[in-house]
Amino acid sequence: MKILIVDDSKAMRMIVARTLRQAGYGDATLVEAGNGREALTAIETSQPNLVLCDWNMPEMSGIELLRALRSANNSIPFGFVTSEASQEMKDTAAAAGAQFLITKPFTPKVFEETIGSMGA
Amino acid sequence: MRLAESDVVQIVEAVWSSTLDMQFERTTLTVPSAEPTMTSIVQMTGLWQGAVTLRCLPELAGRIAAAMFGTAPSEASPDEVRDALGEVVNMIAGNLKIHLPAGCQLSLPAVVEGREYRVGVPGTSVLIQLSLATDGHPFMVGVLERNAH
Numbered sequence A: 001m002k003i004l005i006v007d008d009s010k011a012m013r014m015i016v017a018r019t020l021r022q023a024g025y026g027d028a029t030l031v032e033a034g035n036g037r038e039a040l041t042a043i044e045t046s047q048p049n050l051v052l053c054d055w056n057m058p059e060m061s062g063i064e065l066l067r068a069l070r071s072a073n074n075s076i077p078f079g080f081v082t083s084e085a086s087q088e089m090k091d092t093a094a095a096a097g098a099q100f101l102i103t104k105p106f107t108p109k110v111f112e113e114t115i116g117s118m119g120a
Numbered sequence B: 001m002r003l004a005e006s007d008v009v010q011i012v013e014a015v016w017s018s019t020l021d022m023q024f025e026r027t028t029l030t031v032p033s034a035e036p037t038m039t040s041i042v043q044m045t046g047l048w049q050g051a052v053t054l055r056c057l058p059e060l061a062g063r064i065a066a067a068m069f070g071t072a073p074s075e076a077s078p079d080e081v082r083d084a085l086g087e088v089v090n091m092i093a094g095n096l097k098i099h100l101p102a103g104c105q106l107s108l109p110a111v112v113e114g115r116e117y118r119v120g121v122p123g124t125s126v127l128i129q130l131s132l133a134t135d136g137h138p139f140m141v142g143v144l145e146r147n148a149h
Helices: A010-025 A036-046 A062-071 A087-096 A108-116 B005-019 B058-069 B078-099
Strands: A002-006 A029-033 A050-053 A078-082 A100-103 B037-045 B050-056 B110-114 B124-134 B137-146
Touching (some): A002 A036, A087 A100, B005 B078, B005 B124, B005 B137, B050 B058, B078 B110
Parallel strands (some): A002 A050
Antiparallel strands (some): B037 B050, B050 B137
């Protein structure tokens, strides 16, 4: 399994990677991108099975990335990992085609349950 | 809409325990302005306008970065320390949105460093100021609210 982690914070990318390992995804290949634009390139070149994406980022935000993917008929499984915790953001994410939204701070159990529920 | 101190404390507790694996307590200690300090800030716009700040000494900022990067405090680079401090205040601000009207947007975080400075957002005043400490290292979490016209 290949997972793309998209976050402008290097610290958060490391925490997401560490949490994935703790959640049982230690065998997954992890690819990283620092914003939505970099992620578009990474998705094309790396062909990940899952995208875990922050919401607020410079250059291209997470929701802009998701909308760009879906408008190009790319149905790659996509989940937000974001500090945006409001119901409004969850609704916006779902309407744009996100499979889930994990709120920071998070635990390995949340990752395990959320990503596991997708059959990943 | 009024945010309560307890709302902010609860969010800081979640960030400190889940992300940093640290505890904190209320304190009467303050972060001395005469010494070099670091402040991270995220502004919020929309139906509620204001900002969230986190201020501490570089030593605690280094410990926060070390906890996030999984390194020793001395190994965290200045960029990594700023990144970590910005992400922590971003998490606090993002979770505060649950208590605010829909339609609020967060800015990207910024970090200020130096001595004897004040961080101000024009038109706002301090709504909440928490003095907290982790293992004796003080830090302050502030919520600024734009004044009604």
